Amino acid sequence: MSGESPKAIFYALAANLGIAACKYVAAAFTGSGSMYAEAIHSTADCGNQLLLLFGLRQSRKAPTPVHPMGSGRAINYYSLVVALLLFFVGGAFSVYEGVQRLFAREPLQHVYIALAVLGISVVLEALSLRGALREIRAREPNKSLWRWFRETRESDLLVVAGEDIAALAGLAIAFVAVLLTLITGNPVWDAWGSIGVGALLMFIAALIAREVKSMIVGESASPEMRRDIEAFLRARSEIRSIINLITLQWGKEIVVAVQAEMIDYAESRAMVEAINVIEADLQAKFPQVRWVFFEPDFAVR
Known part of the structure; x- marks a missing residue:
């Protein structure tokens, strides 16, 4: 509904x-x-x-x-x-x-x-x-x-x-x-x-x-929505790998928390701008996503 x-x-x-x-x-x-x-x-x-x-x-x-x-x-x-x-x-x-x-x-x-x-x-x-x-x-x-x-x-x-x-x-x-x-x-x-x-x-x-x-108690987004969000993030050229992805259903809206390893950027400002673009594109593709918390990190090798 x-x-x-x-x-x-x-x-x-x-x-x-x-x-x-x-x-x-x-x-x-x-x-x-x-x-x-x-x-x-x-x-x-x-x-x-x-x-x-x-x-x-x-x-x-x-x-x-x-x-x-x-x-x-x-x-x-x-x-x-x-x-x-x-x-x-x-x-x-x-x-x-x-x-x-x-x-x-x-x-x-x-x-x-x-x-x-x-x-x-x-x-x-x-x-x-x-x-x-x-x-x-x-x-x-x-x-x-x-x-x-x-x-x-x-x-x-x-x-x-x-x-x-x-x-x-x-x-x-x-x-x-x-x-x-x-x-x-x-x-x-x-x-x-x-x-x-x-x-x-x-x-x-x-x-x-x-x-x-x-x-x-707190449920994730539906299984289909979570799979689609993960597929969207993995397809992004700015992201080298997804370390952790959490989705949380908040009424009719969704909270997304992402921990990811980014590709190499010459300046931290460029990486921040890339993250902002990813967040904006994610919310444009999935209007239910109201909040996005993105943490760049290094994957454990």
């Missing part, structure tokens, strides 16, 4: 606002625990998307003496908060609601309303997920979804896609639970549906939190 156009978040927010309203109405009419769990989940998702939008705004703050490299990684913090909310507010609450209904079984009413709302919700969530997948494919057209999930450095898009996948799978579980309750007349299916939705949300939230935690 681009730093200036978080369209996937807006798609998800619009979808979840409509879905949450429909689910609360259906839960009130039917008394369905699965439906109530799904309504809570959609409400939590709305709050999560608002947090992501706030996090994106925070991440665009200009550098200050306290934060000389800006606040680009703030979005990772807010993404982790969203993952925790998804785990506890969405997942743990749904499990709790399901366990409660296992012991206090109440028959469902107006079940067809619940099924209709779940069907509408599937369509809306699918549209939201389609928006997120379009953003992903625009950036990584040749990667599988799982590989992108493990290698992406965009925590906001990671959270949105994970929430949408969890929502669609949760809707499928809730639909089957309500349908089985209708067929058998036994509300225990609805209770287990609520527990299943909660367990699924907790599992996906844990996966998201693991990936975002890695970003907070």
